[in-house]
Amino acid sequence: MDVLYSAGSASAGEVHRRIPSPPSYSAVRATLSVLEQKGLIAHEHDGKRYIYRPTLNRNKARRSAVDHLLHTFFDGSAAGAVVALLETPGVDLTPEDLDRMAALIERARKEGR
Secondary structure, eight states: OHHHHHHSSEEHHHHHHHSSSOOOHHHHHHHHHHHHHTTSEEEEEETTEEEEEEOSOHHHHHHHHHHHHHHHHSTTOHHHHHHHHHTSTTOOOOHHHHHHHHHHHHHHHHTTO
């Protein structure tokens, strides 16, 4: 999906070439097919090639992915996900990142969340 969001649209071959350490070309095609069945992408014909494009706004896709991540790995706990992220070695946070998180935490407290 990241390749399609970045490029706007791409063939399976283009997606395959742009993925770092990609799986097989057939795996890329199979994944594109699954994404299309789920309604996340669509294709148009360009001769014999299919050109894929996202059908879902990137922000909506991000929200959906975060919701899936929270429910799959953290039993719906946003706090659990944040703690796991903060405890992950190599995750570098700038003072600005920490200030932003502190402001968001304070806002959530005021809103009773």
